Amino acid sequence: MTPDEMPFGISAPPARRKLFRFQETGLLGVIFVLGLALTIFGGSLQIRQPNAGTVETVNKFLRADNLGMLANNASFFAIMAVGEAFVIITGGIDLSVGAIYCLSAVCGAMFLSYFGPGGAGSGASPTWVVPAAILLCMGVGTVCGLLNGAGVVLLGIHPFVITLGTLAIYRGIAFVLTKAQAYTNFPSQFTDGFIRHQLWWHGHALYPVPLLIMLGVTAAAGWYLKHAVTGRHVFAIGGNEQAALFSGLPVKRVKLKVYAFSGLTAGIAAIIMLGYYGSASSDAGTGYELGVIAASVVGGASLVGGHGTAWGALLGALIIQMIGNGIIILNIDQNYSQIIIGSVIIIAVLWDRINTALRERRLTKSAQAVKQTSMEN
């Protein structure tokens, strides 16, 4: 070290929470830029107002219907991505979210259509049928997640393998239960009365419930990660499992919890899907696991463990959904959508990696600084 390289003080390295905030601001920036681009390049659309008989020109992207659809489509993914983020932060992975989503949805659908207008139990009071259906979906999801967790913790098999197996098993169960048939005809108190609850805004129908559930789940999960003891343990285990064990953390119990939570979020997503589409079949959510993992990774969750946020996962889901939406709006050939989304995932992660490397280099320098100053003292 030459004397002029010698540091005079310790430059404040970025703090973890500040860093996350930064990362989330980055994601928000991406969403803003994407939105701006789609607004400008998306062009406009002429809509004939049926009751007034006038023709109105609206922006293709920035119209209420499109934004509402975008948000609702993102809500399934976002909720599951939040759960997935928990698993990924502990250094694990859950491939079975799509299958759990499907199994919960199918169970809920069978229950609801049994008590629905055309079902055998159609006379039942909706005051208990609707909450029971919700609890059923959440329960099925949680149990599936717990089984994943138990496999990981008790059998000691890598989570990738366990959840790859349960992915097939849960979907298989859904198949066997439904005999490959779709279930519809749910009580309207569940669909129109709850999930598809409509609000009218300047002549546009909006469905705010999925959005509110998404925000609620994310806020709760984000708060939990920051304020709960278990939340802190989640980061610790992902950061260094051995040190966590040496510090006496309940490593197994925490792992069990995160997989159960991932299952629970899949159950909650299933509730929204049931209410929003009013039907479910055994092929629901096929391939969702990859979108969900992508959303949490784009949102800053590190597959090595130790890093990630709930809000990041939500924003990641939103970004992926916006790109899909943008491909439609910009009239890009649909066949390209997969290629574009795939590239975005890789670019996002690469960007994160470069950021980390730069940070690491800075830290090494400042570590040298601390060492030097303490030696002088």
Next chain:
Amino acid sequence: MSAASTIPVVSFRGIGKRFPGTVALQGVSFDVMPGTCHALVGENGAGKSTLGKILAGLYRPDEGHLEIDGVLRRFCSPLEAQRVGVGIVHQDLSFCPNLTVAENICLSRLPNRSGRMDWLELHRQARACLDEIGADCDVQEELGRLTTGQTQMVQIAAALATGARILVMDEPTSSLSAAESRRLEKLIGRLQQRGTTIIYVSHRMDEIFRLCDTVTVMRDGQHVATKPVAQTDEAELIQLMIGRAWTRFFPRHLARPAGAEQLRVEKFSSPGKFYDVGFALHSGEVLGVAGLVGAGRSEMALGIFGLDVNRTGRIFVKGRKVAIRSPREAMALSIGLVSEDRKTQGLILGMSCGDNVTLCSLEHLSRCGIICLPRERTVIADFFGRLRVKAASPQVLARVLSGGNQQKLVLAKWLARQCRILILDEPTRGVDIGAKAEIHQLIEELAADGCAILMISSELPEVLNLSSRVMVMRNGRVRQILNRAEATEERVMQLMAGRAGAEITNHLSSAAKN
């Protein structure tokens, strides 16, 4: 030595290497003469393995450079080092255990005919390599099924097959049986006759004196001395390694009456690690545990902390017999363990310093599983002040801090938990001298406060100065527990080293006279 050997085969010129949070090497310069067996000694964390890895092209130095045969070299990969004739034999870097011996030996240039494996040629070549060093093992056997000794032979054969004339051996005998070690020593002799230069990284004194011509001592990432083996002796090397000149920095432990018994261990054993360990630890006491690396000290500590499933024996806490099956159970009994390796076992490096401090005590800082953040902040600030942790803020990642400050974090973690029985495993390893003095002061204060402290340390002055009593371990057994008056440097060293101890004693007494 002949005229040809005047140009050093390897010259280190001001080598420096930093890892995030630590400085592994700093300004290391020395020469290795051709055809010699050059020992590289030092305590754990002295940087000797890092230096070996730099020579073998596994790490790139941040500062300084290497000269091979007087030519400046910059290795970007092990392959480049191989090309100029540097090979490495390493315990952990053994090859692919799932491939056969032959495949491993010829891995970098598998004989083939336009991409099709030539098995006959492969086995012939491998056989020839093994024959050359006189190793007998089946070339078609899977490497993972061999013993450690055989694996090492295969590694050496492979290194020589690449044309290595400079061979780095990183702690080659650390997991070999006595017979295997002897075979290895013979092989080293034969290699030297062929003109191979050997850089022998070790901390086993007897081997160095039997095998090596020159010895370089390293401490805390810095070069201390390079001497011909003939002109030095064991005691001097140990002194250079542990830096006896630092003795004066240590505070002297104040004699105080020991309090009530806190921890008693009886007939504590774990096959292959430690046998029949028994001691009692009282409040207000620091029981120092001395011994060489591999004496079973850390293993015993892990055993007490519930991290060894094979342990047998009895543990009593405050006179009550307890079963400790996990760290959680140990912590419930107010036992804390500051483990040997703070990077892998002590800290979550990617988490903030503050979060690391409260990691074990969150239960005390929370209500219904919800952390009371203001209270947590107070506790963190309190410990940062008390231990004088030098960090820009508690939100800084633990990775960034220097070794000494990281160690303070680990200590703070257990102090925040208010443990009454503290097991400290190498509490000042890799810590700069200022932080070291502070940690010693802290240990002293804790003992004065009534904590019972079991302190494992490889630094003799540390043990002798801080301990109320000294327990010496060798080969997994407690040799003796000395009280303060009996625990002289000579006595402890003698017990630590066994038979070689006598010579050290002689040396020390003569040194004392001078």
